[in-house]
Amino acid sequence: MIVREATEADFPAVRDLVAAYDDEFWRRPFPPQPLPDEWLTDGRLVVAERDGKVAGVARADLRYGLGRISFVYLLPEHRRHGLGSALVRDLLGFFREQGVEHVTLGVDISNEDATAVWRRLGFTEYSREMSAALDSLERRLGEPSKEESFGSVHVQTDDQTTVAAAVERFVPRLFRSPATVVSAPRNGWVGLYNEVASREPERLRRLGSELSHITGGVVLALGVEEDAVIRTIAFERGRLMDEYLSVPNHYGPLPPGDAVALRVNARVLARLTGAPMEEIRRAAPSAESIGELPPPAEQLEELASILGIEGVGLGTDEASQLEGAVTVEHP
8 A cells, every 4th residue: 555646647547536436426416527637736636556556546735724635535445444544644744744733624415434434533514515506596586575484482381480481591592682472371382472583484493492402391383484385393302303394395406305304294293282183284285386385374373273372473562462471571
């Protein structure tokens, strides 16, 4: 086994290895681009030889004072023989010579084995790279503004005081918000209405998750997003138990497994709420487009009613007028 700096004579073999990597792991929503000549000549490019043949390649460069491992690949038949570790050790020596203190890299989501290896070596995730088609972006940016989202969180309890105390303690840590309205128990549920979380679905999710974790009970976050689709999320003891989005591909195409995961799990919701499974299934269908479903506010109201929850369409001002409701200020 030999690890050495690549020479010009190695460039054809290196290009073949990059193409082999693309064939094995490329799952990005755009095709691979031709390898530029400077990729071969800039930075540190090393190859691993085994049995007289180039079996792997690794590349590194410097970006903003950080070391960047930009490529590591071994042919399948040459893996688990120490070649990968030897290639990386060479790159680390290069970084040490350059005075680098931190090393970064990127891993394709499809390459699960490599992700596990890098994590074992101490790498941690700190960012995500995302992609979108230009035509889709222009189309979405050119669309008129959609209606605002709205939603509420409901805790399965009759203890309004405990819920209000929890809200007072943790909501300011989650996001800035003037106040949260906590309703009196109705049908065994205490409702939470927060103007900021109501408009922003991701914050509504965090509110529900945190409440379930603190109370150790069942919490549902229910809402309408973009006046188009409804989403319900069920938590139990802080764990996500079920998530339903009425049009799974509303925000863009999903892998089939992910789309299936966003269909309602009527059995789980029935266990958590006591509602009849068949009624849940009827009120929570999955569709390919919003035109196949009733108006989302009506659908949400019907589903909430089946689950025994009242007041899902209320704003904070309306909720504050409910008998027994308390308003928790967040200075």
